[in-house]
Amino acid sequence: MPQNQKHHLETMGSQGKNTLNPKADSARKKAVFIDLDGTLWDREAVPASAWKAIEKARANGHLIFVNTGRRHVDIPQFLWDADFDGYCLATGMQMFKGKELLCQSYIDPEKVNKMITYLKSQDSGYGLEGNDWGFDDPKYAFRRMIFFAKEDRKDPSLRYPLSHIEPENYDELVKIIFDSDKPYDLEPVARELGFDIIQYKNRFNPSGGAGSFFRGELTDVHHNKAMAMEEMLEAMGVSGQYDIAAIGDSENDIPMLEAADYAICMGNGTSATKEKADYVTTSLDQNGLYNALAWLGLFEPEKNTKENEHD
Numbered sequence: 001m002p003q004n005q006k007h008h009l010e011t012m013g014s015q016g017k018n019t020l021n022p023k024a025d026s027a028r029k030k031a032v033f034i035d036l037d038g039t040l041w042d043r044e045a046v047p048a049s050a051w052k053a054i055e056k057a058r059a060n061g062h063l064i065f066v067n068t069g070r071r072h073v074d075i076p077q078f079l080w081d082a083d084f085d086g087y088c089l090a091t092g093m094q095m096f097k098g099k100e101l102l103c104q105s106y107i108d109p110e111k112v113n114k115m116i117t118y119l120k121s122q123d124s125g126y127g128l129e130g131n132d133w134g135f136d137d138p139k140y141a142f143r144r145m146i147f148f149a150k151e152d153r154k155d156p157s158l159r160y161p162l163s164h165i166e167p168e169n170y171d172e173l174v175k176i177i178f179d180s181d182k183p184y185d186l187e188p189v190a191r192e193l194g195f196d197i198i199q200y201k202n203r204f205n206p207s208g209g210a211g212s213f214f215r216g217e218l219t220d221v222h223h224n225k226a227m228a229m230e231e232m233l234e235a236m237g238v239s240g241q242y243d244i245a246a247i248g249d250s251e252n253d254i255p256m257l258e259a260a261d262y263a264i265c266m267g268n269g270t271s272a273t274k275e276k277a278d279y280v281t282t283s284l285d286q287n288g289l290y291n292a293l294a295w296l297g298l299f300e301p302e303k304n305t306k307e308n309e310h311d
Helices: 048-059 077-081 109-121 138-151 167-172 187-193 225-235 251-259 271-275 288-295
Strands: 030-034 063-067 086-089 094-097 100-104 125-129 133-136 158-161 175-180 195-199 214-220 243-248 262-265
Touching (some): 030 225, 086 225, 094 225, 109 167, 109 187, 133 138, 138 158, 187 195, 225 243, 225 251, 251 262, 251 271
Parallel strands (some): 133 158
Antiparallel strands (some): 094 100, 125 175
16 A cells, blocks of 8 residues: 555545445446545545555456546656556646556647737736646746745646746647736637636635635646546547546536546535535545445445454
8 A cells, every 4th residue: 555645544434325326337347537636635645545445446347547637747656656547647638557658648839829928918927837847937936936835845846947948848738827916817818729727726825815816727628637538448448348437526627527427526525516426425534535436336335343443
């Protein structure tokens, strides 16, 4: 079991009355796509019950995938070592079968340059990101430094001043980060250029809170968490052989919940995300993922015993 697990394993009997999905076809194996932040882990600490559930589900022949907006460099080594069936990264821009790279996409440099022109016109800070590196203007670089300092985390990405970017870097971009003290109407230009907007809503930048007022990322509209699920199964040659389940907690997970056969929201998820779910499991730190996989019928739920109270 990966070393970063939380060492206390709570009992599993907290998932409420609807402990098993009555519509789940037990004869069909499931391909389960799991978000990271707020779903699999909190600050990269994974509950032991989550690891146990994943191990049991895979032993029963089900497939388990990571489906995240995080890039290759943002995935810690222990998660690679866990050897999931696959990893959908950077909102579908990069996909791995195990550790084997299946496909890689980049944003059209022309529309990147057009978006940069608009961000500058709004006096917005921004950063340009590849899979393992980023180039930041001074405003965004400062905000990023403050964010990681408050999180007490080391920035995993190689960061460079925007002035150092080379022409070839524009051909290898997977997202644009924006950061501003004031909101602006980003939707029309994003729609015109073919970007999706994912606005960050973390503990350091809610409206009226510490940090910048309006920040998030721009991703290619032709690649997202919803499309990544089917694209992954197609790339593996198993499309149509598995029912698809998606598990998330925030608004940027809604597209994949809507595209899945079974949609599950964490108990700590947002109200909007819960409304899109077939089932709302318990919170991440209350065996939420374990109870979600149990509801899908991927294994027999365990009874509460003294043996289950500790790992």
